[in-house]
Structure formats: C-alpha cells, structure tokens
Amino acid sequence: MAALASNRRQFLKFLGTAAVIGSVAPNVWAGAAGKNASLTILHTNDVHSRLDPFPMDGSRNAGKGGVARRATLVQKIRQENPNVLLFDAGDIFQGTPYFNLYKGEPEILAMNRLGYDAGTIGNHDFDGGIDNMVTQFGKAKFPLLIANYDFKNTVLDGRTKPWQVFEKDGIRVGVFGLGIQPEGLIPKDAYREMKYLDPVEIGNDTAAKLRSAEACDYVICLSHLGYKYDNEPKVSDVVLAGKTRNIDLIIGGHTHTFLDAPVVANNLDGQPIWINQVGFAGINLGRIDLMFERGKATLTGQSVEVKS
Ligand SMILES: [Zn+2]
Numbered sequence: 078m079a080a081l082a083s084n085r086r087q088f089l090k091f092l093g094t095a096a097v098i099g100s101v102a103p104n105v106w107a108g109a110a111g112k113n114a115s116l117t118i119l120h121t122n123d124v125h126s127r128l129d130p131f132p133m134d135g136s137r138n139a140g141k142g143g144v145a146r147r148a149t150l151v152q153k154i155r156q157e158n159p160n161v162l163l164f165d166a167g168d169i170f171q172g173t174p175y176f177n178l179y180k181g182e183p184e185i186l187a188m189n190r191l192g193y194d195a196g197t198i199g200n201h202d203f204d205g206g207i208d209n210m211v212t213q214f215g216k217a218k219f220p221l222l223i224a225n226y227d228f229k230n231t232v233l234d235g236r237t238k239p240w241q242v243f244e245k246d247g248i249r250v251g252v253f254g255l256g257i258q259p260e261g262l263i264p265k266d267a268y269r270e271m272k273y274l275d276p277v278e279i280g281n282d283t284a285a286k287l288r289s290a291e292a293c294d295y296v297i298c299l300s301h302l303g304y305k306y307d308n309e310p311k312v313s314d315v316v317l318a319g320k321t322r323n324i325d326l327i328i329g330g331h332t333h334t335f336l337d338a339p340v341v342a343n344n345l346d347g348q349p350i351w352i353n354q355v356g357f358a359g360i361n362l363g364r365i366d367l368m369f370e371r372g373k374a375t376l377t378g379q380s381v382e383v384k385s
Pocket residue numbers: 168199200201301330331332
C-alpha cells in the first residue's frame with residue numbers, strides 16, 4: 078500500500094498486545110507552560126446488536142464480547158484516567174434476535190449506560206427504516222454525527238449533527254462522522270429522500286472547519302466507509318486518509334477489519350494520520366492514549382480484547 082508510510086510505523090509490545098506509537102503535529106497544543114494533558118479515546122464499530130457474548134458453541138468467537146464485559150472494561154479505564162471519550166463507528170443495529178424483537182432500543186439504552194460520547198450511522202442502522210431511526214435515536218443520550226448524509230426532507234432532519242467539539246483537560250477534540258454510499262447497500266425506501274454527499278469533499282471541509290474556526294487540537298473522523306477495497310474504486314478509510322488534511326485519527330467500521338493497533342498512513346500533506354478499526358460484535362475495544370505537552374503531542378494506540 079503506497080499510501081502507508083512504513084518508515085513512520087513503529088511497533089512495540091505494550092501490555093501484551095501490539096501497540097503503535099507516534100506523534101501528531103508538534104504545534105498542535107498551546108496549553109500553559111509546564112502543563113501536561115492526557116486523553117484516552119475508546120471505540121467500537123459494527124457491534125451489530127451483540128448484547129450478549131457469543132454462545133459457547135465451540136465456534137471461533139465462542140464466549141467473546143458482550144456489553145456487560147465492555148461496561149466493566151470501560152469503567153476500569155475511566156477509573157484510571159478521568160479524561161476518556163467513547164465512540165462508535167456505526168452498524169449498532171442488526172445481527173441478533175434483540176434487533177428483530179426490539180428494533181434497536183436495548184442497543185441504544187446500553188450505549189447510554191456505557192456513556193458513549195458520540196456515534197455515527199452505518200448502513201445497517203437503516204434496517205428498521207428511517208422512522209425507526211427517529212424513534213431509537215431519540216432515546217440516545219449521545220449525538221449521532223454524520224456530515225455527508227443530508228436528511229433534509231426526511232423525518233430525520235435536525236435529529237443528527239455533522240460534528241461536535243469535546244473539551245477534556247484543556248484539549249479540544251473535534252469529531253465528525255462520514256457514512257457509506259447507500260445505493261446498492263440500503264433499500265431506497267429505508268433512506269428515502271436522504272442525499273449522499275462526497276465523503277472526501279465533506280471530510281476535508283469539516284476537518285478544516287474543526288481545525289481552524291473551532292480551534293481543535295485533535296480531529297477525529299468516525300467513518301463507516303470501510304477500511305480498504307482492493308479491487309473496487311470505492312472511497313475507504315485508506316483513500317480518505319490520503320486525500321484529506323486536518324484529520325488526526327479515523328475510527329473506522331463496516332469492513333469488520335481486526336487491527337491489533339492503528340495503522341499509520343500519510344495524509345494529503347504527508348503528515349501522519351492514524352486509522353483504527355476493531356473487527357465487529359464488541360469483541361475488541363479500540364484504545365488510543367494521547368499525551369499533550371506544550372508544543373508536543375505523543376500517542377499510543379492498541380486494540381484491547383474485551384474480557385473479564
Ligand atoms: Zn456496515
């Protein structure tokens with residue numbers, strides 16, 4: 078993959094799992110002299126209504142995952158570091174009988190209990206139709222961020238946001254969402270008059286706004302575009318990374334890609350951009366630790382298996 082800068086990749090063993098370390102633009106943080114700040118970003122994607130662990134049926138994922146275990150892990154990390162943000166990259170719905178019976182309500186209520194800070198929208202989140210999204214997203218205590226789906230003339234108009242800024246320990250974190258092309262993936266009567274806008278163009282515009290007008294120190298894209306496509310000319314996280322600037326981290330979904338640690342790519346300006354994705358079903362939790370010192374920022378990232 079030409080877009081990946083192998084010289085920037087630096088792997089080390091960290092707590093028994095693969096981790097990657099790196100730095101972000103050195104001028105990013107202008108905090109007070111002598112003050113350090115830290116932030117831990119946790120993330121999931123494609124949880125697909127997997128509230129319980131996989132059944133003990135001898136299959137590959139038997140006994141793994143489950144929302145109760147994830148809650149315990151997130152709570153433990155929050156006790157260690159008060160500055161935590163928790164995100165989801167879409168496809169919350171579909172995959173177990175919970176969805177068929179309850180249309181996504183227990184998934185959203187569980188995410189409320191876990192204290193998710195934001196999520197984006199995946200193609201399967203349309204599986205109960207757009208009216209069901211209004212009902213279920215209406216129960217969410219966190220915003221659904223999506224910048225390239227225009228819901229004007231639909232019942233979801235005004236119910237989602239393109240981006241949001243979170244401030245933790247003096248660090249301004251700008252977060253926005255990007256969704257996949259619905260045509261051929263989502264039945265038209267499920268998304269109706271929603272318009273799909275070019276994720277690269279919207280991604281660039283939104284990230285620039287977050288970096289400049291909103292003065293964000295760190296910019297995150299929650300993406301349901303998919304990690305990469307080898308033989309298809311489709312926009313993926315790898316493509317988005319190489320064609321944009323001002324994004325520091327892409328938290329991806331859709332392709333159910335298990336990365337042990339974030340992959341470091343080059344953006345349009347040759348600056349490092351991180352991409353992570355943690356498979357599916359809540360088996361793993363993504364974790365990025367950011368440490369800001371005045372004029373300097375370092376980060377480590379890994380995927381942690383959700384176990385108790
Ligand atoms: Zn998907």
